[in-house]
Amino acid sequence: MQLKIGIDKAVVAAVDAITARSRAVNTHEEILQVASIAANDPANDSNIGATVAEALEKVGKDGAITIEEGNTSETAVDIVEGMQFDRGFLSPNFVTDMQAQVVEFANPYILINTEKISTVTDLVPIMEKAMQLGRPLFIIAEDIEGEALSTLVVNKLRGNLQVAAVKSPGFGDRRKEMLEDIAILTGGQVISEETGIRLENIVVGMLGTARRVVVDKDNTTIVDGSGAKESVEGRVAQIRTQIEETASEYDQEKLEERLAKLAGGVAVVNVGAATEVEMKEKKARFEDALAATRAAVEEGIVPGGGIALLRAAASLSDLELAGDQETGINIIRRSLLSPVRAIAENAGMEGSVVVAKVQEGEGNYGFNAATSEYGDMLEEGVVDPTKVVRSALQNASSIAGLLLTTETLITEIEEPPDADAAAADPHAGHFH
Incomplete structure (x- = not known):
């Protein structure tokens, strides 16, 4: 239990550090960067990021956007009622x-x-x-x-x-x-x-x-x-008149919300592809890009490439705990370095060397896996939604804490492929 307490305290401190580093998303370029990275297309070669950014600009940051399978090989954004x-x-x-x-x-x-x-x-x-x-x-x-x-x-x-x-x-x-x-x-x-x-x-x-x-x-x-289009336009005009005539700021706000819903329309992204397999994969990437962009608009962005988590590890030094609680803090500290290490290793680099070099720097300085170079992650457009980074840490620690405080776990062992394996393990297929 003390181990979990240490983990929880460390996560709170790390989340505070991540949130403090966050900055609001205000420009088209920042939205494009978030969407492109979420779509696994940092260079925007497939145009997914640009399409999501276009849809957001057409209906606004709070507007409705849906992703649909198109009928052609070209992707297009349409605004419909x-x-x-x-x-x-x-x-x-x-x-x-x-x-x-x-x-x-x-x-x-x-x-x-x-x-x-x-x-x-x-x-x-x-x-x-x-x-x-x-x-x-x-x-x-x-x-x-x-x-x-x-x-x-x-x-x-x-x-x-x-x-x-x-x-x-x-x-x-x-x-x-x-x-x-x-x-x-x-x-x-x-x-x-x-x-x-x-x-x-x-x-x-x-x-x-x-x-x-x-x-x-x-x-x-x-x-x-x-x-009927005339009926919708008439309703919109009626709401606009009510906004002008009302003296209540609260009523005006609610009327403006209704007006935005009715007049703003819905942006439909019709995903184009040559084959059904490509269509499914491309549509999933569009959905990831849209979800990440929504998260970025909601809570802002932080430097990507695992840098926000790595810098948050420094905030744990202010926690003065002992025993198992200190062990819990050290677990989180090592975990916060893991994303940078994994990104470097996936890029063919030595993870520990990259982590050490990034730790020597400050602020947004990090490793860009797309170019295999070091630099300012924000300036290079390598960003992550704050909400995604925060949620990943909180959710992972929550599951780990649950497992730590669970006395018994039940798992089903798969059936053996043949009779010889069954003879070797008479308990196969049963719950343990």
């Missing part, structure tokens, strides 16, 4: 892409309901209609619980219907306004008893549609809604 809001799927069983842990629907029906849905009888008619038409069903409601939620999950798992549900965004009167925004964007109607429309009486024509809907555990993105 769409919206993103901070609500994730109500059940992980709705996930359609297990690797990415997202729900992804093409051309779904969108049911927008203001009330809580608890009984399955309310949903049966529209579920049956969606099944008949072979279209996914995406539900937005105040909440879905009990037998209604379990019925949706069962039908999804049995393959009867592609379906997913999220809670409505916003609260109170703003929730109703946001649902109306979504309805206008998708060409649907808000189903509400206040307007005299009951859930069990709705028809397909009341549902919204969109070219694509993507939902993860935190956010929902609606891409290219089917609402």
